[in-house]
Amino acid sequence: MTLKLYLAGPEVFLPNAREILDAKAELTRSYGFTPICPGDISIEPAPTRHEFGLKISAVDEGMMNSADGVIANLTPFRGIAADPGTAFELGYMCAQGKLVAAYTNVAENHFARTSAFYQGDVREWEDGRKRATDGTALEDFEMIENLMLHGGVERRGGPIIVHPAPADKLLTDLTGFEQCLKALAAIIAK
Amino acid sequence: MTLKLYLAGPEVFLPNAREILDAKAELTRSYGFTPICPGDISIEPAPTRHEFGLKISAVDEGMMNSADGVIANLTPFRGIAADPGTAFELGYMCAQGKLVAAYTNVAENHFARTSAFYQGDVREWEDGRKRATDGTALEDFEMIENLMLHGGVERRGGPIIVHPAPADKLLTDLTGFEQCLKALAAIIAK
Incomplete structure (x- = not known):
């Protein structure tokens, strides 16, 4: 019996969502998993x-309840952060103790993106935290997202893949997605 | 034995996070729950x-594993959407079948905020979906956030509170938070 993977990510909002999900599903099958896509x-x-x-x-x-794992596309969507629906789904699957993997199609990590949100005007305060002009602290943990997301995957031994995609393929490039599949297949094979 | 509530939200990033979390904790106790705060x-x-x-x-x-429920502050943070860490935590608690509640301190719902992100340039396409100039679809479900977050709470019978706070109190106003406590206390009393 093949393991089922839930494919989470903001590509569901694209005009060609079906095409991208079909491509993801085919790749998923090629690595020996059964894909489950929102929209199926x-x-x-x-x-x-x-x-x-x-x-x-x-x-x-x-669909998530019936899945054995998730690959979450954490590429920033409509701002500097991952799609909140995808973040919710990653947390949901982490709580169920399932296989977890995440990828992003941008090179800049969480700290770099948040700094850019404040035009780089970030300073270390007396409390030792790096803070923006509005006083809010920035996480600087060399992670691709808020520590709950990145940590939730990494602490469970799941892959975190960073693949800088061309600007016009941020939501469609599947290189990082395929690397997640490869890593999960290797984990299963152990 | 009192039920434990995990208090999730982006106020942890504020310079006076401890003060806000202490105020939330005190309110939580006043409704008969035991507060659990990140940072405790x-x-x-x-x-x-x-x-x-x-x-x-x-x-x-x-902390989430030891809690019986969560109140998630979904007020937009650093953009148009909820803090992704909070979104992750809400998904985590929904998956565990715990008590869930959410509030936001802005009046504009998910569709209104996302439309504003595209300067209101949103049109209905031939596929019947409302789409922005970049072709991505907007959810228009009269929800405060992406449907996984709002739906996850509402489908479990949890309160969703909208309390428009003054602009300078978006991350500190506790009116909506207290309404969540009141609603959860009423649910427990049943």
Whole structure:
């Protein structure tokens, strides 16, 4: 029986989401896993938009419950951070003790991106923390995201892949995704 | 025995984080719960910053494992979305089937904030989805965040509180937080 992997990431919002998810699914199968993608199950209409959103939430959680692991695309989306839906899903799968992997298609780590958000105006305060002009502290742990996400994966022995993709392929480049598959396959083979 | 609530939110990054967390803890106790805050446990030094980050991740996950529920502050942080660490933690607690609650200190919902990110240039495409100029789809489900976060809480019967706070109190106003406590206390009393 092959292990099932839930494929989490903001590419679901792309106009060609189906195409990207199909490509991810094919790669996933080529490494001996069964892919589970948000969007695989068609969701029945609901009386309101709100209720439709709740249905999608239920279906996606059900997919995660049935999966043995997750590969999370943590490439920044609409700002400096990972898509919050993907962050939620990674936490959900970490809590279930499942196989976890993450990748990002940008080279700049969490600290570099957050510093850039403040135009680099970040200084060490008397409390020893690096803080921005608004006083908020920046995590500087050489991690690709907030420590809960990066730490949640790394502490479970999962791969964290950084592959700087061309600017026009930030949400579609699958190099880092494939490296996650390769690493998970090696973990399973042990 | 009182139920333990993990208090998740980006206020941990504030210069006066301890003060805010102490105020949250006191409110939490006043509603009959035991508060658990990130930062309550002092974390031993580590050889590298990276390893220190991993230690914090382990301690915070341990706190969540010992908690019976979470109140997540989903107020947008450094952009239009919730802090990704908080999103991860909310997913983590949803997966464990614990009590969940969320609040935000801004009035604009997820769709309004994301539309504003694109200067309102959002149109309905032929596929029936509302899309921005870059082609990415916007969720329009009358939710305060990505549907996995909002749906994860609402589907579990948890409160979702919206309290528009003054601009200078976005990360410190505790009105919505207290409403979550009140709602959770009512759920427990049933």
